[in-house]
Amino acid sequence: MRLSHRNSSQIIFAAAFAITLGLPGLTIAQNKKQTADLRAPEPGYLYPPGGRAGTTSDVQLGGYDWTPDLQFFVLDSRIKLQTSGEPGPILIPPPPYWFGAKAYITPLPLPREIPAKLTIPEGFPAGPVYWAVAGASGVCQKTGIFWVGTEPEVVEDSTSKVGQKLPALPVTVNGRLSRIEEVDRYRFTAAKDGPVTCEVFARRLGVNMNVALAVRDAHGQLVVDGIDTEGQDLALTFWAKAGVEYTLSINDFDFRGDRSFVYRLTLTAGPRVLATLPALGKRGGIQEIEFLGLGLATGQPKLESIKQKVTFPEDPKQNFLTHRLETKFGTTPAFGIPLSSISQSVASKASNEILHVPASITGIFEGASTEARFRCEGKKGEVWNLAAEARRFGSPLDLVLSILGPDGKQVSQNDDLPGTTDAGLTLQLPADGMYTLVVSDQSGKVGKKTSLYRLLVEKVIPDFAVTTVARLNLQIGGTGEFLVKANRIGGFKEPISLRITGLPEGVTVPANLVIPPDKSELKIALTAADNAPAMASLVTITGTAATISHVAFASLSGNLAAKYPDEERTSSLLMATTLVPRLKLIDVEADGGRKVHRGSTHPAEVILERINDFKGEVSLQMNSIQSYQRQGINGPDMIVPASENRAFYPCFMPEWLETTRTSRMELIGVVKVPDAKGKIRYLVTPMLGRITMSIEGAILKVDPGLREIALRPGESVQIPVKVLRSAKLPVPVKLELKLPEELAGVLKAEAVTVPPGQTSVNMRITCTKEVNSNEMPAIIIRGTALQDGRYAVVSEGNINFECLKKK
Missing domain, CATH: 2.60.40 (Immunoglobulin-like)
Structure with missing residues (x-):
């Protein structure tokens, strides 16, 4: 039995749009006790933001409004994420700051971090992995994402001043733009002449960042650059010369930065695949595929193609073949080819090509063409599922799908499905005859060989899909309900029995849960016992009718560059029992x-x-x-x-x-x-x-009399410091030396207290050891006074420092 993925998508997104934040996806009966809002913890980021299959690595989990009793969940049980501590302090973004119009109106949230170990088993497929967090205040809608890769991995050296030297390609760098105006730089060398591909994952990790990349040669000349203006992450390919050291810089387009601005940068000595013809592969089949990309045939950074035979796996649970194309100029980065059980073909240039249902055909809008027509014969009463896809494969097209009846009149049309610019619809044929399927583009981006589309037409057989919400909250001692929807396909009219497993301790549902034959949804009542513990667990819902069984799916949030809604879903539903507010x-x-x-x-x-x-x-x-x-x-x-x-x-x-x-x-x-x-x-x-x-205005000002000092180890200098106070602050001021992390242990100074009425003092600073760096951050003289004996008033003055070598 087959299920139309397009119908499934529509139901999933309808359910997702019904969810509200706070206590999402669940209506909770009011407890007799007084109530108040609770704030559920929110997942944020992982750093490093991924790893390689077969490895265990130390990571920091970042998130918001975290408490020491949290439960963490990876929505794939094969991966282990074990915390080893409690949430640290709230992390305030450090200087520099922007002022005036450029300053943030709505700032990024303030995280806490927890140390953890991430274990990814050998053989785990490349791609995204989703995680969530729960507490006694519940669970929120947001989902965290990290990435599993296939290449050797390194972590950014944040102390590097001249650009971190990378090992031999291929390599994946786990980095972070941790503050405003930060630019990360990496140096690398190609082993031989040929194409090098640079690819950045950020928005796919849930990071609201528009990446800017630039590559320069050993003379500082720009080789290639690009900016992610479309919010889909970024990849560049250029021709590299053997033995030449290149420097790659990466930053946010607007030069923003924060602890959450994590990214994965993969460098591969090889060309890059952009698309395939056909766009999908048939499960269990062997087919010649035309690969379209940069440098595939000649190694030059231009669009070209080569053909190779590909063997596709039979596993019905596998949705993608992660393929790395071998070429004369190196191996390409991993490229995902979606899988289907239908034979795949490529459209000819003939007009009104005849298709035999079921059919899956890939075409290209070359030249000035913005429309393609296909004909299919059908019989009255047949139900067809149709889809016109482009965004799913990275194509720039924005498709419209129209169906013309045997009389030439339009029967149905669809532009965008929820969550995508791709089109799709389900149609019951009104008459016997030849139908015309029209795929057209309204993006204005036709004319390239990558301006491809895929048209699917298949007869719908009786089946169903089950969808619900991804997050549930239920107050202990209370009752609530949530909705499970059934999308009945092809006239399916059987009753659907629902089985729920994994409920938190103390939570019960009624027996014999059934969606009646004439209904498309069921409200399920939940009860949490008075003696239930506060906990969360992953819940699975399975729908069964006759000999057909399907697990319920729910849409996920997090990926900011999602191309295909059906990929952003889970069958692991997270439910939490919450305590009564206090x-x-x-x-x-x-x-x-x-x-x-x-x-x-x-x-x-x-x-x-x-x-x-x-x-x-x-x-x-x-x-x-x-x-x-x-x-x-x-x-x-x-x-x-x-x-x-x-x-x-x-x-x-x-x-x-x-x-x-x-x-x-x-x-x-x-x-x-x-x-x-x-x-x-x-x-x-x-x-x-x-x-x-x-x-x-300020009521305290500390002003060092020197703006620059240069010291050798063992040398000291007297710094005259002025201390200006308002009459509102007639109290002592304590002066201390504040050092940046890079100068810890290099300089020292005794704290000095300036009594009321005194406006100047000398402060001695001593250099204790040599530091090897051409760029020294400023040191700070900090003055602190206590207003009303308890509330801090602070002023700081900067001094530039140069560490001289011993004589």
């Missing part, structure tokens, strides 16, 4: 009501309303999602004792903030409570309202 967190001040000096700390008043008999401590923390958290604004993890219902959260405003702007801070409240099994769990509650501050 807190309401309320901002006291009205929006925009408080003026704060640059470089000072604002104690923002917050009300803690304890609910459902909660009397314990509350940790006030920065929310990972800050609508206006920019340019270093920060605050600590602050413990509010059990006896208090009001707190003053210290919001620190760096001295470089603009006085023309308004700054905001959003908080979460984190509480510890035991679940029914006595295990300590953490609940996260977002604050109602935002702390809003209008910025005024």
